[in-house]
Amino acid sequence: MSIDMSMWTGRVDAAEGDVARRWHQAVQPLAEGVAPGIAILGFACDEGVRRNQGRTGAVDGPLALRRALANLAWHPTLPLYDAGTVRCDDGDLDAAHERLAAAVTAIVQAGHLPLVLGGGHETAYGHWLGLARAHAGKRIGIVNFDAHFDLRQADTATSGTPFAQIAAACHTLGQPFRYLCLGVAETANTRALFDTAARLGAEWRLDSDMAPWQLAEARQQLAEFVDSVDAVYLTIDLDVLPAAQMPAVSAPAGYGVDIAVVDALVAKLARSGKLIGADLVEFNPVFDQDSHGAKAAARLAWGITRQLRR
Template sequence: MNEIDMSVWTGRCDTGEGELATRWHQEVKPASANPEVTQTPGIALVGFACDEGVRRNQGRVGAVEAPGVLRKALANLAWHQTAPVYDAGDVSCLDADLDAAQQRLGQRVAALIAAGHAPLVLGGGHETAFGTYLGLAAAHPDKVIGIANLDAHFDLREAIEASSGTPFKQIADLCEAQGRPFRYLCWGVAAPSNTQALYARAEALQVQWRPDSALTESQLPQRLAELDAFVASVDLVYLTIDLDVLPAGEMPAVSAPAAFGVPLAVIETVATRLAGSGKLAAADLVEFNPRFDQDSHGAKSAARLAWSIARHWRR
């Protein structure tokens, strides 16, 4: 495990308010790299400092810087956790070898699950998803894993090399090779941003998808009923949130800002529903790009989602 930099966990201290006035920077602890050291099971933050997949996908690079920025955004938020939170450090991709970096992320995720923790991965581009899934699948070889992707894109592209546009096609191929069912739900799809080839592949793979226009607050009751049915049909759930699913006004700091998007309130409701289901086994937040943030608006939105998932995560 890489050395964990706990210096980012700093912020305001309301010492006069007593022990109930703590913030994340006062509570987050480093995850142990020693498998013989037992820690109380909790949520483990893992950074995937990588945007090689975004570069290959002809996007705007910068997501490599996201894990550290998101930790800083989380640091000063009020602590409402009942389970501990650990910082498990970063997995980096410094040599453009994306495949090896995804394997390392998978190994980190699997090790954290073996230690009893729930991994919350801070990407990185959406190439993060294949690494997260590798770890989850290795830790639960006999479980049916349902993928819930909140995203403007299917990310099912067929390509010569892996990128931020290929992770779920890679997962589908892996499932076929391993004889596992591929259960994929993708909500927030923006039609202008997905070719007919991607829709055809989604249909062939029996993807359960909904467009961004079907994820309004008035439609939430119907969507949540569908979500509950999806959760009931699988053993475990992996939640991945591509932050470009949010409207550009709420999330400008991504490679491909959304012209329409799904409101933060809706995304948070769906995410917390999954977190409270008792089946959420791993989650990640991807595509945040600090280089295009405006007055930390994007960082605050992403941190709010991470905070809400952690707060509602029931295991």
């Protein structure tokens, strides 16, 4: 898998020296033997979105998000690397999941934390698979910021099935399925999906219970979940944000959770010491407006990395 660094360009404040660097000046191509850090991995795929009858275009998300990240101010935390992009150009989502899982496992075994840029939310299954293989024996909790449970039943994998697939895999492996979905929209999930979530022992919090003045309650729920597991996989479906903040997704939210609330909770999780992998999914540059969506997504990614320390 080749690594294309050409999109990492931006402003250079040379007069202010090394302390004025931006992401494009800090990121390096991932190589063997480098110090442990954060490895950005793309998953250029929206086959799951297409199968789920959504608006396609998320296949171009990894490139657009790298460009949005490139010009952000770099405040040193862990070293930053680009690990390339896994693509799904032939419609074979199962094979793409295996390639993504293999890449994630290799990143973790080399001592890095994967930050995956999707792609549709089908990204989650391949990402989790790689983390589970690299952290065998650990109770991995999934924290999903999402308007949707993504627990649908289907004959083939889609962007609406990843956590049903993970639940099935956990059952096969004899492992607990630990899943917290924050920002669930009652308008976007049928009664059948709520019943499935309850049957699987999932936990959730409605978007209507995640206003800024309810942040303390959400923080407590998140803290209790994190305490109950050995490690945490964080996935952010950008359609959890209000449409005014995130227009560039397959299914824009009519209500949503304010980005300040999501950012505060993500920061708490990143500081927990249990984060083993994170992704941002469903960004669709076809529907972006003046880069509003790309900037919001990049801000959330920046917030994750800002909290990580050696």
